[in-house]
Amino acid sequence: MKFSTSDRQRGFSLVEVTVALGICATGILLTVAMLPSILNSVGESVDRNAYARIKQSLSSQYAMMDWEILEENSRNNTSDRYYFDFDGTEVPRDSFEAAYAAQIRVGDRRTLSGDDRHNRFIRFLEIRITRDIEDDKAFEDPERYDQLTTSLGNEAKLEEQYRD
Amino acid sequence: MKKTRKQNHPESRPEGAALIIVLSVISLLIILVLGLLSLTTNEQRSSAAFADTVDSRALSELAVDLVIAQIRKATEENSPEKKPTSKTNFAQHQTWASQPGMIRVFGTEEDSSGVRAEPVAAYKLYSDDRLVWKESTAGQNLPAELGEDRADLSRWKDKPGLFTDMNEPGRVVLDAETGDSRLVFPIINPAASQQNGSGPGIAGFSYDMDSDLGTDTDSLPMPVRWIYVLKDGQLTTPTDSIDGIVEFTDSPVKPGPDNPIVGRIAFWTDDECCKVNINTASEGDYWDTPRTYTTTESTYAKRLPARREYNRFPGHPALTCLSPLYQAFDENLEMPADLSENDRRKRMEIYTSLSPHVGWGGTEGGTVDTSNSPTSPPAEVPAKRTRLYATVDELFFSPDRAPWLDTSLSGGAKVDFDNEDFQIGRAFLTAHSKAPELNLFNKPKISLWPQSRSKAQRNAVDRLIAFCNRAGGRQWEFDRKSNYKSHKSVGSAMSTYGDWSGRNTAMLSSYLPYLTGKPVGGKRYEIPGFGSTMRSKYGTRKTFQIITSSFDLVHWSVNSYSTGLGKDYAAVPARGGIAGTSNPGLIGESSALGFRWRSESVSAKGFGRFPTVTEAAIVFMAVDAERNPDGTFVDEDGNGFADKTTKIQAFWILEPFSPTVGPPAWTANVIYGLPSLNSGAHGIKNSSSSGSVNMNWTNNPQLKANYPNGWAGGGHSMPFVGMMSMFMQADQSGKTGKVRTIGNRKNSKTEYTFTSAVIDVSAFNKGAEADEGIPFIYKGGEFVIETKLGYNGGVVQRLQMDFPEVKLSLPELYIPDAAQAEPFTALNNRFRKDGGSGYITSGSIRETLIRPGDRVRAVLASSSPTSPSRGDLRFIAGLYSVPEEYFEPHPWYFIPDAPCAHGLQNSIWREKGSFGWVPLALGGGGKGGSNSHGQPNFMRRLNHQEVSGSLLSNVSYSPFSWPSVSTGLNGAFKNDGRPGDWDTGVGKIGDGPYINKPDEGNSQTGELSYMGFGNFSIEAGQSFSPNRQICSAVAFGSLPTGIDSVGVDLNSPKPVSKITEHVDSQEPWQTLLFCPNPPSRTTPALSEPDASDHRGFQHPRDHLYLENFWMPVVQPYAISEPAATAGKINMNYQMVPFTFIERATGIHCALKSTKLMAIPTQAVDLYKTNTKNDIEFRYNVNAESTLTGFRHRFNQYDIFRSPSEICEIFLVPEEIPGKSYHASAAPPPDDYGDMVNWWNGSITVNDAFELTGDNLREAPYNQLYPRLTTRSNVFKVHYRVQVLNPGSRTLDKWDESLGSVTAEYRGSTLLERYLDPNENDNNIGSGGGIQVGVGAGDWWHGWDRYYRFRIIRRQRFAP
Incomplete structure (x- = not known):
């Protein structure tokens, strides 16, 4: 089959290209605009998993510790800090895998329903977690940490006499 | 051919192609984005699911933490908060008791019973709207609170979101094709109450059928309330649930948009001590010290628990039976009371094969004699060392035992555990129960x-x-x-x-x-x-006496x-x-x-095992008489007695006694001193003149006696023993000993120093009366006895008596015919022993020590109702200085015609009577004995009745069982006139006021440990058992509580003439009370007894003394550890709030191996005879009827505060099948309430089981108490938790239909509270941190705060 020279292909018009680029740009922009949300969701998922494990890990540790010391540390803001990777596994602070820093504050004694006195064997445990692992002041700004609250029973010996 | 548009319009451009490409790209991008979104969503969901799972696990731990916090607060804050500085801030200690679902704390304020304290708090171990009960906050008492909780359960099915069933079963499909399935229950399988095939179900388990609750044969709901968890960690319980919508209207903490519900938890905590421990329990076989001479008791004597035969050790956890449980698993594991001995042996062996440490051998479950004679080597049980069960699952799924066939043992009987057994058994079994000590x-x-x-x-x-x-x-x-x-x-x-x-x-x-x-x-x-x-x-003195003894x-x-x-x-x-x-x-x-x-x-x-003296007698003997020219004695009237006594001599006989009776045989190394004796003391005078005649006693004579009782008359594990040793020289070696001489009456070892000089009475004249003989006056006087330790002469006890002046006739010289001429005018001739063997022969000395014609006057322990001791000889033994008020002259003392006014006893003589001769004319039967030493045919020796008495008024004992009491006692009565406490003797030994010596019989000695009177051989541990010697402080049950001792400084002893003791406040025949059925009780069984029934019932009850002591169990392994013992059964088996379920299986298991003994008074001629009889005096325990006593407490929502309260529970007897009981023994009552009447009948008449000694009444409690507890260290928390998403529209409530349960976790956690044995070890002596709390200034401290917790096991319920 033979084509005449008049059949040569013509390029896209400027309008076409402009419209196409506009649509394409809009689509890409929209897609890019969604990425942070998606990434954020992924990040939240990672955090949630990690937080759950951090909470479990720290709760188990603290159940066996002397709360009086912890309480003192909480008051003085000198509580120990713990570092975790993205999986929620505890790692040393200087580990390159360290992704979270956590600090625990022992909360108030709890009064269980029906009692007229505190039960010193169960406390609120406030676990603060931040990704600003290098900044020690991250735990002082509520905007920079997440707080998980749980109740925790103590399994260790508590020698103190009962104080209200 | 049809042309295309392009062909038709060759000049046209491909317009819109770019758009198509762009759209394609866009579509691709959208697909990619959607894919990414989908991936992200999936990731979010999976991470959410994982996080929810972790959260659900965290919620389950929250449930456990709540329980731990409840337990800790209930158990660790019971000591005063601060050291008291004055009476106004003085606070008392509190105690606690656990039960399934709750721990209660008790103070010291009395409740309505008057003998127990009110609860001050109750800590619920189940989820409820009020986790802690205190009357001040609850506004109602505890029974009302618990009643309310129970009532709430009836509406649980109508209140979704408010309640949940902790025992909701899961269904397991067994066969997918047929659809065959079974239900698996997380806590209790209701099938446990039902018969398994033809056999019985698990004993002690039942529940109410209640349609409101939904209980049925295959349904056993255990509903508790949900506790909702809010985002900020707070807990709240709903006010109500209407149509599935859970409201929090009145709840102090309410959910809301800022603090939504994130989960809910429900839990209920079981008390592991209410279950039976498979590591410690076995199949127990009751053994107790033989107390009568019957076939059963003889069997006990022959079949002592062998070494390592733990399931026969009294009070040992292995005594607790598993058969009330295992009977539901296999008919070959049933242990009915009527099982033949052969089958019993086979099945006992099967049970031991299930135990990790209880081996097989020895008496083979009490079915084989291990010692038929003292010399045969008894069999031991071989050591068995298998590791302990870590879980109950191991018991059922042991690969070594499936299928479990015992062809060699049971004649081919096949015993197997299957999954169904496991399902019904695990609510009743544990591998980890432990109780605080x-x-x-x-x-x-x-x-x-x-x-x-x-x-x-x-x-x-x-x-x-x-x-x-x-x-x-x-x-x-x-x-x-x-x-x-x-x-x-x-x-x-x-x-x-x-x-x-x-x-x-x-x-x-x-x-x-x-x-x-x-x-x-x-x-x-x-x-x-x-x-x-x-x-x-x-009071102080009596309390110290109790502690001391x-x-x-x-x-x-x-x-x-x-x-x-x-x-x-x-x-x-x-x-x-x-x-x-x-x-x-x-x-x-x-x-x-x-x-x-x-x-x-x-x-x-204390009593020790050392003689006291319960009687002293002065014997006047004729040494010479008027003679004929041929040297023979003048006997004109031919009555066998010389007509005129010319010389006399006097000597003292002391009656040693010890209330410490039973094996092993013993002998004291004692020195008797008579400090009140001197030349002029206890003189005589001619009744017709005023001058006195000195007897020229040695000044303060001493007599050392330590010749072994067994070589000097025998009976050396009996109460009246040691008298014969006084006539043998001291410090001898070997059986061929020497009798004492008289000599100059000063050598305490070789001479009988308690002898007067020979006194010439030839000047004494015949009396005015024709038959008066030659009268003289014995002036009597103070008589003090000191017992001293033979090794160093240290004074052990002082006893003071007063011998009244009395007119007697001079002793006469009995002159047998020539063939039997042996006038015994030399005192040491009377200390007869067989020449060959060197033994003092009872038959000889009985007839010779006091001869016909002698005059004997004795002062003995008073049995008068007006005396301080009322004949309770434990008072004589238990006081350091015994004043004369405790003694009285013999009843015949002032009867001039009575030649022998004494009641001297030597226990071994029993039916053979005592020494001393009285005219046959007195009647009463004679004890002539042999004629070998000459005896007049018109006299007889004193018989056993005349020297003894009776523990029961007007009851005449068999000669073989005559009790060891003071002469003339006619009933052991307390000050209020009610029957008192005394002990049944070991084996053949008669009853008496004993102190229940720990059992040291052994299989080397064999049956004679108990059925002999002093046989004993040292063994090399073949029947060694610490628990058989003592398994609990119930062994103290025969220690008197009424001895009031006044202070006497031994370093500065008072003159003997000034010995005074309290005499007005003594309470004889009253001992520590560790049973509900003393013979003095009249208050019915289900009513609270009081002090009129027995002083021991008075508040605080005696049994609380038990709680100060324990006997660690260290065989076969350390079942006990510092401050804890495994395998104890909690008496508080009531399950709250599920009071519609009864799980008394543990109590059944404890009672199964318990027997009680009851001896009817009418069997007095049979129970301790010389020949064995087949009368049965032991009974099994009717566990079901006995539980009435428990239910009586539980029905009032009250519990036991101390395991010693078992001593308040009657053990309802049940006759042992195939045994013959005495005709007079009333059949065991059907009704628990009749127990007092069954035991005591009419309190003024001996018409029931009055012949049962105090030690026998308490014996079953001795074996029960150490196996029971009221406090547990191990708890199992059953929980059900859910992670919730309430939905965006119901953030202030929970809607069962709209909200979603994003994760659920069901399971259980086994936790243990424990005390570190090394706690404070390093602080001793440092002055800081020592708070052991034993001194006055430190007493406010308790040890509760040293406890820690550990999680033993977490187990998910995933059927």
């Missing part, structure tokens, strides 16, 4: 196993028990300063104060006094859970020797065969001095 003050209990203070003299068992006794860096035990080695190193048991040192001092002068109510700063620490103190009840009983008679256990020692003078000891002549064998209190000016004294 702290007393009610939350302080350490004192061990009943005394130790050698020298650690080098401890065997393996001693060391392990010592480990159990250590806590807080201190030992909580009694010890012995030194053991016996030789005559020169006799050990501290041979000293009244020797063991007042070391830890004993702390225990005796500080710890026990404070435990019993010694004031601190003017206030007393009352018994937590009950109130009041023992000291408030009995308790310590005394333990420190020498328990663990008294060790052989065959790697370290030989003897706490008391040894019998031989014990390495490192030397005791030629068996001097003082197995004897011990009564320990003396030396604090607070109280002269309390």
Whole structure:
């Protein structure tokens, strides 16, 4: 089959290209605009998993510790800090895998329903977690940490006499 | 051909192609984005699911944490908060008791019973809207609270979101094709109550069928409330649930948009001590010390528990039976009471094969004699060492035992456990039960196993028990300063104060006094859970007497020797065969001095095993008489007596007595002194003249007696023993001993120093009356006896008597015919012994020591109702100085015609009567004995009735069982006239006022340990059992509580003429009460007895004394550890709030191996005869009827505060199938309420089981109490938790239909509270941190706060 020279292909018009680029740009922009949300969701998922494990890990540790010391540390803001990777596994602070820093504050004694006195064997445990692992002041700004609250029973010996 | 548009319009451009491409790209991008979004969503969902799972796990831990917090607060805050500085801020200790679902705390304020304390708090171990009950906050009492909780359960099905069923089963599909499935219950399978095939179900388990609750044969809901968890960690319980919408209207904490519901938890906590421990329990076979001479008791004597036969050790956890459980698994595991002995043996072997440590052998479950004679070597049970079960699952799924076939044992019987057995059994079995061994003050209990203070003299068992006794860096035990080695190193048991040192001092002068109510700063620490103190009840002196006699009983008679256990020692003078000891002549064998209190000016004294003197008799004998020219005696009237006595001599006979009866045989090394005797004392005078005649006694004569009782008359494990040794020379070796001479009456070892000079009475004239003989007056006077330790002469006891002046006729010289001429005018001729063997022969000395014609006058322990002791000889033994008020002249003392006014007893003589001759004309039957030593045919010796008495009024005993009481006693009555407490003797030994000596019989001695009267051979541990010697402080049950001792300073003793003791406040025939059925009780069984029934019932009840002591169980492994023992059964089996379920299986298992003994009074001629009979006096326990006593308490929503309260529960008897009971024995009652009437009948008539001694009434409690508890250290938390998403529209409530459960977790956690045995070990002596709480200034401390918790096992319910 033979084509005449008049059949040569013509390029896209400027309008076409402009419209196409506009649509394409809009689509890409929209897609890019969604990425942070998606990434954020992924990040939240990672955090949630990690937080759950951090909470479990720290709760188990603290159940066996002397709360009086912890309480003192909480008051003085000198509580120990713990570092975790993205999986929620505890790692040393200087580990390159360290992704979270956590600090625990022992909360108030709890009064269980029906009692007229505190039960010193169960406390609120406030676990603060931040990704600003290098900044020690991250735990002082509520905007920079997440707080998980749980109740925790103590399994260790508590020698103190009962104080209200 | 049709052209295309392009073909038709060749000039046209491909317009829109770019758009198409772009759209394609866009579509691709969208697909990618959607894919990414989808991936992200999936990731979010999976991470959310994982996080929810982790959260659900965290919620389950929250449930466990709540329970731990509840338990800790209930158990660790029971000591006063601060040290009291004045009476106004003085606070009492509290105690606690656990049950499935709850721990209650009790103070010291009395409740309506008047003998127990009110609960001050209750900590619910199940999820509820009120987790803690206190009357001040709840506004109602505890029974009302629990009643309300129970009532709530009836509406649980209509309140979704408010309640949930903790026992909701899961369905397991067994066969997908057929759809066959079964239900698996997380807590209790209701099928456990039903029969398994043709056999019985699990004993003690039942539940109410209630349509409101939804209980059915295959449904057993256990509903509890949900507790909702909010985002900020707060907990709240809903107000109500209507149509599935859960409201929080009145809840103090409400959910909301800022604080939504994130989950809910429900839990219920089981008490593992209400289950049976598969590591410690076995199939128990009851054994007890034989107490009568019947076939059963003889069998007990022949079949002593062998070494390592733990399931027969009294009070051992292995005694607790598994058959009430296992009977539901396989018919070949049923152990009915009527099982033949052969089948019983086979099945017992099967049970031992299931136990990790209880082996097979020995008596093979009590079915085989291990010792038929003293010389046959008894069989031991081989050591068995299998690791303990870690879980109950291992019991059922052991690969070694499936299928489990015992062809060799059971004739081919196949026994198998299957999954169904596991499903129904696991609610009743545990591998981890453990109970605290702290007393009610939350302080350490004192061990009943005394130790050698020298650690080098401890065997393996001693060391392990010592480990159990250590806590807080201190030992909580009694010890012995030194053991016996030789005559020169006799050990501290041979000293009244020797063991007042070391830890004993702390225990005796500080710890026990404070435990019993010694004031601190003017206030007393009352018994937590009950109130009041023992000291408030009995007073200081009597309390110290109780403490002293308790310590005394333990420190020498328990663990008294060790052989065959790697370290030989003897706490008391040894019998031989014990390495490192030397005791030629068996001097003082197995004897011990009564320990003396030396604090607070109280002269309390233990009993030891040393003679006291219950009677003294002066014997006037004729030495010479008027003679014919041929030298023969003038006997004109031919009556066999010389007509005119010209010379007389007098001598004293003392009657030794010890209330410490039973094996082993013993002999005292004693010196008797008569300090009131001198030349002019106890003189005589001619009735017709005023001048006195001195008897020229030796001044303060001493007589040392230590010739072994067994070689001097026998009967050396009996109460009246040792008299014959006084006539043998002391410090001899070998059986061929020498009798004493008279000599100059000064050598305490070789001469009978209690003899007067020969006195010429030829000037005495015949009386005015024709038949008066030659009268004379015995002037009498004060008579003081001192007993002293033969080793060093230390005074042990002083007794004072008063012999009244009396007119008698001169003794006459009995002149048998020539063939029997043996006039016995020389006193030492009367101390007869067989020439060949060297033994004193009872048959000889009985007839010769006091001869016809002698005049005897005695003063003896008074049995008069007006005397302080009323004939209770324990008072004579238990006082340091016994004043004359405790004695009285013999009833015939003032009868001139009565030649022998004495009641001298030697227990072994029993049916053979005593010595001393009376005219046949007196009647009453004679005891002539042999004629070998000459006897007139018109006289007879005193028979047993005449020298003894009766513990029961107007009851005549068999000659073989005559009780060991003071002459003339006609009934042992307390001050109020009600029947008193006395003991049934061991084996054939008669009854009497004994102190229930710990059992030291052994299989080397065999049956004669109990059915003999003193046989004993040392063994090398073949039947060694610490628990058989003592398994609980119930062994103290025969210690008197009424002895009131006044202070006497031994270092500055008062003149003998001024001995005074309290006589007005004594309470004879009253001992520690550790049973509900003393013979004096009239109050019906289901009513509260009071002091009129027995002083022991008075508040605080005696049984609370038990809680101060424990006996660690260290065989076959350390079942006990510091402050805890495994395998105890919690008496508080009631499950709250599920009171519609009864799980009393543990109590069934404990009672199954318990027997009680009841001897009807009418069997008095049979129960201890010379020949064995087949009458049965033991009974099984009817567990179901006995539980009425428990239910009576539970029905009022009350529980037991102390395991010692088992002593308030009647054990309802059940006849043993195939046994013959005495015709007069009333059939066991059907009704628990009839128990008092069954035991005691009419209290004024001997018409029931009055012949049962106090020790027998308490014996079953001795074996039960150590296996029971009211507090648990191990709990199993069953939980059900859900992670919730309430949805965006219901953030302030929960809607069952709209909200979603994003994760659920069901399971259980086994947790244990424990005490670190090394706690405070390093602080001893540092002055800081020592808070063991045993001194006055430190008493406010408790040990509860040293507890920690550990999680033993978490298990998910995933059927």
